[in-house]
Amino acid sequence: MPVSIALADYGVGNLHSIRKALENCGARVAVVEDMGALLEAECIVFPGVGAFSKTMEKLLPIREDIVSRLADGVPCLGICIGMQIMFDRSEEGSSPGLGFLEGDVVRLKAKKIPHMGWNTVETADGLFEGVESKHFYFAHSYCGDPAEDIVIGRTDYYSEFASLVKKGNTYGTQFHPEKSSFSGMKFLANFVAFAEECL
Amino acid sequence: MRLLTKRIIPCLDVVEEGVVKGVKFKNLRGVGYPPDMAAEYERQGADEIVFLDISASVKGRKTLLDIVKKTAEKLFVPLTVGGGIRGKEDMRDALTAGADKVSINTVAVQHPETITACAEDFGRQCVVVAIDAKREGGSWVVYTHGGRRRTSVDAIEWAVRAQALGAGEILLTSMDADGTQDGYDIELTAKVADTVNIPVIASGGCGRPEHILEVFERTNADAALAASIFHYGQHTVAEVKGYLKENGVEVR
Numbered sequence: 001m002p003v004s005i006a007l008a009d010y011g012v013g014n015l016h017s018i019r020k021a022l023e024n025c026g027a028r029v030a031v032v033e034d035m036g037a038l039l040e041a042e043c044i045v046f047p048g049v050g051a052f053s054k055t056m057e058k059l060l061p062i063r064e065d066i067v068s069r070l071a072d073g074v075p076c077l078g079i080c081i082g083m084q085i086m087f088d089r090s091e092e093g094s095s096p097g098l099g100f101l102e103g104d105v106v107r108l109k110a111k112k113i114p115h116m117g118w119n120t121v122e123t124a125d126g127l128f129e130g131v132e133s134k135h136f137y138f139a140h141s142y143c144g145d146p147a148e149d150i151v152i153g154r155t156d157y158y159s160e161f162a163s164l165v166k167k168g169n170t171y172g173t174q175f176h177p178e179k180s181s182f183s184g185m186k187f188l189a190n191f192v193a194f195a196e197e198c199l
Numbered sequence: 200m201r202l203l204t205k206r207i208i209p210c211l212d213v214v215e216e217g218v219v220k221g222v223k224f225k226n227l228r229g230v231g232y233p234p235d236m237a238a239e240y241e242r243q244g245a246d247e248i249v250f251l252d253i254s255a256s257v258k259g260r261k262t263l264l265d266i267v268k269k270t271a272e273k274l275f276v277p278l279t280v281g282g283g284i285r286g287k288e289d290m291r292d293a294l295t296a297g298a299d300k301v302s303i304n305t306v307a308v309q310h311p312e313t314i315t316a317c318a319e320d321f322g323r324q325c326v327v328v329a330i331d332a333k334r335e336g337g338s339w340v341v342y343t344h345g346g347r348r349r350t351s352v353d354a355i356e357w358a359v360r361a362q363a364l365g366a367g368e369i370l371l372t373s374m375d376a377d378g379t380q381d382g383y384d385i386e387l388t389a390k391v392a393d394t395v396n397i398p399v400i401a402s403g404g405c406g407r408p409e410h411i412l413e414v415f416e417r418t419n420a421d422a423a424l425a426a427s428i429f430h431y432g433q434h435t436v437a438e439v440k441g442y443l444k445e446n447g448v449e450v451r
């Protein structure tokens with residue numbers, strides 16, 4: 001039975017590529033506008049579109065319930081802003097984050113911002129198994145600064161930052177796998193396989 | 200310290216009927232159909248794709264959004280959409296249809312606060328400010344309305360202001376070089392790329408792979424946009440990237 005993924009729709013941005021990519025990997029995908037539906041999902045994907053406070057607007061009312069689902073081990077992938085909202089807070093906006101990941105989201109320490117383009121991820125994580133090129137697409141001005149031991153992949157852009165984190169069954173990527181061509185598709189296929197194993 | 204690889208971006212001009220203007224592409228199904236062409240360029244190694252709506256009519260806009268949606272379902276590199284975007288709601292429509300970034304030009308010059316409003320709602324990484332610049336003596340002047348209307352705005356000053364207002368990237372087209380196939384405007388590109396701290400895409404004038412090498416060697420541009428060099432089957436993206444690599448430019 002293919003895993004059923006709830007893809008959170010915050011009301012802005014391109015969800016077609018991530019939905020199609022996950023479907024191509026064999027998952028069933030439901031795009032959910034009602035954030036409450038995330039609580040019933042077998043697997044949750046927070047896509048990487050939008051700005052911090054706008055994105056959190058829809059999630060704030062069910063913040064604690066979501067965190068307890070993640071703590072219970074429901075497989076989850078947060079991409080870019082979808083990962084950043086899982087931290088306590090962000091320098092980008094005044095809204096609090098979900099607070100599932102300990103730490104803040106901080107502005108990149110770089111001369112040229114946004115960090116926009118293809119960069120490499122140094123990691124030994126299983127989701128990179130079979131990934132031929134380590135180049136992934138990034139488009140962000142902020143990054144997670146975890147206060148706990150969850151960093152499993154790093155990227156160097158003027159200085160090093162956390163580009164891949166994992167806590168329980170929750171993965172967070174600062175890069176966009178759905179925009180990273182063949183490497184990204186392989187990564188997502190590995191994530192879907194991981195989510196199926198979690199069931 | 201590691202820097203980003205240089206990006207190669209094929210640009211497709213989409214007309215009202217939803218096809219690409221003037222393309223003679225060999226060995227490709229669905230010639231002129233943007234979703235297929237974009238996917239083919241991804242396969243060749245394109246780092247991003249740009250769609251430019253050159254019809255700028257209501258009918259053309261509807262067709263474009265439909266094309267963007269079909270493209271987003273089979274394209275897994277970033278897609279930028281531009282041409283005739285009149286404000287935040289147009290940008291939202293393009294993003295929802297499947298664009299990852301949207302470029303704005305005329306509306307940004309006429310209502311600069313649009314840049315800030317879009318950056319706040321969608322994130323500044325989505326907001327590309329396109330600048331069409333034409334040389335006048337020792338400086339460059341901004342043109343709007345698809346290059347038809349001259350403004351009194353200085354291009355370098357405008358780039359700095361756009362950055363301050365929230366632009367995530369500058370798509371810089373030299374109107375003098377555009378269409379010549381004689382190479383990018385090195386002086387203009389160098390000046391803008393050295394002045395702002397956001398990524399700059401060089402555009403206009405690319406006729407040969409040497410031109411792309413030149414713009415990366417002589418300026419701090421982050422990306423090079425090109426159309427005819429790819430559309431007419433002269434070179435694949437992979438060939439251009441191989442050439443850049445041989446000459447010491449880091450590409451994906």
